[in-house]
Amino acid sequence: MKRKVFSVLCLICFCIVIGSNKLTTSTDCIEETFDAMDEMDDLGYSDLAASCMGNFVLAACQGWPVTIEEAEICFDL
Amino acid sequence: MKKSTFILYVCLFFQLSSFSQKYGRVVYRVNSEKLTQNNSESESRKTFVLLMNNMSVIRDSIQLNLDFKDNASIFYVDTKTNLGLSNLKGYKGIINSFNVFYRNDNTDTLIEVVNSDKIYLVTSKASEISWKITNETKVIGNYKCIKAEGSIKSHSLTKGLHTKMLTAWFCPEIPIKLGPKGYGGLPGLIMELKEGKLTYYVKALNFNLDDVSINKPVKGKVIFKEDFFNLKPTITTDNFKEHIGN
Numbered sequence: 001m002k003r004k005v006f007s008v009l010c011l012i013c014f015c016i017v018i019g020s021n022k023l024t025t026s027t028d029c030i031e032e033t034f035d036a037m038d039e040m041d042d043l044g045y046s047d048l049a050a051s052c053m054g055n056f057v058l059a060a061c062q063g064w065p066v067t068i069e070e071a072e073i074c075f076d077l
Numbered sequence: 078m079k080k081s082t083f084i085l086y087v088c089l090f091f092q093l094s095s096f097s098q099k100y101g102r103v104v105y106r107v108n109s110e111k112l113t114q115n116n117s118e119s120e121s122r123k124t125f126v127l128l129m130n131n132m133s134v135i136r137d138s139i140q141l142n143l144d145f146k147d148n149a150s151i152f153y154v155d156t157k158t159n160l161g162l163s164n165l166k167g168y169k170g171i172i173n174s175f176n177v178f179y180r181n182d183n184t185d186t187l188i189e190v191v192n193s194d195k196i197y198l199v200t201s202k203a204s205e206i207s208w209k210i211t212n213e214t215k216v217i218g219n220y221k222c223i224k225a226e227g228s229i230k231s232h233s234l235t236k237g238l239h240t241k242m243l244t245a246w247f248c249p250e251i252p253i254k255l256g257p258k259g260y261g262g263l264p265g266l267i268m269e270l271k272e273g274k275l276t277y278y279v280k281a282l283n284f285n286l287d288d289v290s291i292n293k294p295v296k297g298k299v300i301f302k303e304d305f306f307n308l309k310p311t312i313t314t315d316n317f318k319e320h321i322g323n
Contacts, residue, residue, distance in 0.1 A: 028119075030317055034235050036125050037312070041233040042273035043109055043129065043136075045174050047309060048193060050234055053125070054312075054321045060121030068128050075132060075170030 029061035049074050100146035100289040103266065104155075104281040105257045107141070109133035110274035135162055136171050140280070143255060149291040150255050152178040178259030179294050187259045188294055191305070196297030199305045205229060208245070208263055215246065217268045217279070222246040225263055230302070234320075237311035244271040251282070 036057040040050035052074035060066040111133065112126045139162075140155040154175045162168055177190040180203050189199040206227045213224035224246055231241035245256060249265040256267025257277040270277045300308075312320045 030314060032119065032122060033321060034312075036122075037235045038233075039112060039129065039274070041235065042275075043133070044273065044275050045170075046193065047234050049170060049174065051312075051320060054234075057121055057125050058322050060124060061119060066121075066124070068124060069166075071124070071128055072166045075167035
């Protein structure tokens with residue numbers, strides 16, 4: 001019985017790990033980040049500013065609480 | 078008929094002689110294409126678009142000077158204007174996003190001053206761009222301009238090494254073979270240039286300056302354009318996590 005409970009718990013943990021991994025590598029968020037960095041380049045911003053903004057876009061897309069004021073730091077690099 | 082031809086020649090003479098000066102200043106400004114979004118897009122996308130469009134307001138108010146003398150020219154942000162904007166958040170970054178370009182047609186040299194981890198003097202040939210002059214014309218100000226299309230090698234984080242397309246409207250009536258960002262080589266001043274989502278346009282022409290000094294940039298590491306591109310990373314889906322999100 002204990003073994004079965006342990007197996008179920010392991011399975012749940014495995015699913016959580018897989019699920020969270022999917023969240024951080026979400027194709028939609030990567031695409032959104034790529035698009036944002038592309039647009040930064042088209043608007044003539046530096047690679048430094050574009051990669052900084054890419055981090056903010058990815059974080060915001062993944063649900064982290066990111067404000068415009070925080071992201072503005074990318075323009076002061 | 079002969080009289081009208083004579084008047085035409087006289088007008089042409091005065092027109093050309095007024096541009097026979099070997100030095101002057103062309104003032105450019107930028108028009109940034111606004112980013113768009115629709116209601117079905119994510120909140121993060123909407124926030125990004127809002128931020129970028131706010132920054133474009135600052136960017137579009139900045140003045141860029143093209144000073145030229147003999148066969149040398151320099152293109153730079155005029156930090157003496159728009160002082161009222163200098164306290165705005167993002168102003169410093171936007172100023173820094175416009176690099177200085179030095180062009181010398183005598184030596185066929187173009188130097189872009191790139192300020193990243195250190196100052197690089199990215200060197201290439203001024204004649205690198207090959208332009209294709211089209212039959213399309215339009216009037217800009219009082220000048221009839223001709224459309225030309227060009228391409229140039231470029232590098233960006235997400236696209237890597239790629240070819241960047243350019244559209245220029247040059248004016249043969251102003252026989253200055255220059256333009257914004259070190260572009261030039263067309264038989265007339267580039268009055269309008271579209272590069273990506275940015276359009277540079279002439280705001281003012283000043284051929285009545287007392288003098289202009291063009292100083293070749295010397296402070297920084299001299300590097301050829303191809304070598305500079307090799308230093309820059311390219312982000313792909315495979316190495317995405319190495320660059321973004323850490």
